[in-house]
Amino acid sequence: xxxxxxxxxxxxxxxxxxxxxxxxxxxxxxxxxxxxxxxxxxxxxxxxxxxxxxxxxxxxxxxxxxxxxxxxxxxxxxxxxxxxxxxxxxxxxxxxxxxxxxxxxx
Numbered sequence: 001x002x003x004x005x006x007x008x009x010x011x012x013x014x015x016x017x018x019x020x021x022x023x024x025x026x027x028x029x030x031x032x033x034x035x036x037x038x039x040x041x042x043x044x045x046x047x048x049x050x051x052x053x054x055x056x057x058x059x060x061x062x063x064x065x066x067x068x069x070x071x072x073x074x075x076x077x078x079x080x081x082x083x084x085x086x087x088x089x090x091x092x093x094x095x096x097x098x099x100x101x102x103x104x105x106x
Contacts (some may be wrong), residue, residue, distance in 0.1 A: 010058045014058075015056070015058060018056045018057075018058055019056040021056070021065070022053055022054050022055060022056035022057075023056075024074075025053060025054060025068055025069070025072065025074075026054045028072045028074060029054075029072065032072070036050050036051060036054070039068065039071055039072070042071040043064070043067040043068045043070065043071035044067055044071075045064045045067055045068065049064050050068065053065060053068055066078065
């Protein structure tokens with residue numbers, strides 16, 4: 001990350017992911033025929049915060065993103081983020097640290 005003044009800029013790849021998430025949140029809200037105020041109320045956040053979420057702002061707290069996903073009933077897949085099955089580096093590290101042989105206990 002690079003710091004500009006006292007504001008930290010996130011990597012462009014991460015911002016791209018955040019932008020796609022914010023677009024999906026906006027589409028999900030509109031598919032439910034909810035206004036921004038409706039979704040903000042259901043999520044327990046301010047309308048201004050929701051506007052920033054739908055813009056893909058990296059400066060909104062993760063809790064606000066999670067509350068919004070919960071209100072839309074889209075939070076379930078967040079539990080899959082960072083799973084070992086999708087992290088090849090962690091899999092390799094774990095595999096290399098396993099013993100070559102396991103001897104029976106006496």
